[in-house]
Amino acid sequence: MTQFLSAQEQFLADFHDRNAGVTTRAYQSLPVAIGGKPCASSYQCLANLVAAGDGGHTVLDLACGDGYLLWLLAQQNQPQPTLIGIDLSQGELAAARTRLGASVTLLQGKAQALPLPSASADYVLCHMALMLMEQLDQVLGEVQRVLKDGAIFAFLVGARPPPGVAFDRYLARLQAIRQRHPSSSLIFGDRRLRSPEDIQALLAPGFERVVIEELVMPRRYTPQQLWTWFEDMYDLHLMPPQERQQFRDEYLEEIQALRDDDGKLAFTDSLRLVSAVVRKID
Numbered sequence: 001m002t003q004f005l006s007a008q009e010q011f012l013a014d015f016h017d018r019n020a021g022v023t024t025r026a027y028q029s030l031p032v033a034i035g036g037k038p039c040a041s042s043y044q045c046l047a048n049l050v051a052a053g054d055g056g057h058t059v060l061d062l063a064c065g066d067g068y069l070l071w072l073l074a075q076q077n078q079p080q081p082t083l084i085g086i087d088l089s090q091g092e093l094a095a096a097r098t099r100l101g102a103s104v105t106l107l108q109g110k111a112q113a114l115p116l117p118s119a120s121a122d123y124v125l126c127h128m129a130l131m132l133m134e135q136l137d138q139v140l141g142e143v144q145r146v147l148k149d150g151a152i153f154a155f156l157v158g159a160r161p162p163p164g165v166a167f168d169r170y171l172a173r174l175q176a177i178r179q180r181h182p183s184s185s186l187i188f189g190d191r192r193l194r195s196p197e198d199i200q201a202l203l204a205p206g207f208e209r210v211v212i213e214e215l216v217m218p219r220r221y222t223p224q225q226l227w228t229w230f231e232d233m234y235d236l237h238l239m240p241p242q243e244r245q246q247f248r249d250e251y252l253e254e255i256q257a258l259r260d261d262d263g264k265l266a267f268t269d270s271l272r273l274v275s276a277v278v279r280k281i282d
Contacts, residue, residue: 006134008186009088009110015237017091021066022232023128028068032215034273042156042215045273046125047072049154055079057122060146062111062155063087063129067096070104084121086114111139116146123147126155128271136190136202144206147278153207157193159214159270165258166226166267173251174235177243186238199274207276215271220264223252229267 005013016022024043032039039045050059050073057077061070064085074080083104087093093106100106109115112135124143133139143153161167192198196212203210221229227248230236236244259265 005088005110008132008134008188011186011234011238012132013088013090015234016065016087016089019232020089020091020095021068023065024068026229026232027128030217030219032217032271034213034215039215042217042271042273043069043072043127045215046127046154046156047076049125049152049275050077050081050123052077055081057081058120059083059123059125060114060116060121061085062114062124062126062143063132064096064106065089065092065127065129067099067104067106069125069127070096071099074100074103081122084116086111111142114142114146118145119148121146121148122151124151124153128156128158130155131157131189131193133189136192140203140206144278144280149278149280151278152275153278154273154275156215157199157272157274159272160194161268161270164266164268166221166255166265169254169258170226170230170251173247177239177247186234188234196272199272203274203276206279208279210274210276213273215273217269217271219267220260220262221267222264223255223259226255226265226267227252 027042030041032042032045034045039048047069050057059073059081061084064070064087067085070083070085073083080103085093085096085104085106086109087096088108088110090108093108096106107115111133124147130139147153192202199212200210236247239247255265
């Protein structure tokens with residue numbers, strides 16, 4: 001890639017080169033509830049927004065990772081729409097090529113400068129990546145540019161989970177480390193994606209008919225299962241290995257005493273599914 005990468009982008013590209021498929025492994029088999037109704041996964045909720053049966057659609061998966069969302073779309077839509085994936089990471093794109101073969105266009109690039117013609121896509125989808133991107137207004141401008149008139153932009157972002165000892169104790173330890181070593185932290189993304197009100201305001205200049213839905217992922221985990229979930233978080237990989245090991249040992253010791261009679265703890269994640277229709281400027 002010839003485009004300049006910031007420190008945050010370089011970290012993300014390197015992390016995903018080493019850990020291709022990490023987001024898919026975390027979310028592909030994790031059932032969610034949306035509006036009280038079950039859905040097989042957060043990926044499936046996003047894929048369900050693409051109208052079936054129209055092979056004339058062009059769908060861009062922004063930050064496509066190892067191509068799992070594109071694979072879902074190819075399986076559930078016949079004839080298959082034109083599918084395009086863009087990602088920073090060469091490792092993720094190589095994994096996507098293995099998964100998808102030659103039927104999908106895969107491009108290395110940045111969301112701030114999409115390598116696509118204007119008004120060329122019917123859908124732009126993004127699973128758990130928009131909240132990591134810098135220059136968000138520029139990203140949204142590029143999304144608006146490549147979408148056709150009346151086309152759909154849909155994305156998933158994280159939301160703060162409800163109170164619970166498993167996550168609260170993890171977050172407290174993480175914040176203590178950040179206070180001790182502020183220079184080692186990277187700030188990802190834009191705070192305007194952290195509340196429904198801010199998301200509405202952020203999208204208002206370029207999009208209309210904005211719909212925001214809450215996805216809930218409740219489950220019960222053993223302490224080790226909890227750590228396995230947290231282990232792929234970016235924050236942990238910004239720590240020196242010795243400090244990360246100490247974090248792990250102390251966290252597991254702390255929550256062992258908090259287990260219920262079945263040896264597990266309740267743990268609930270929350271996501272937001274946002275969809276909007278592009279507003280073209282005449």
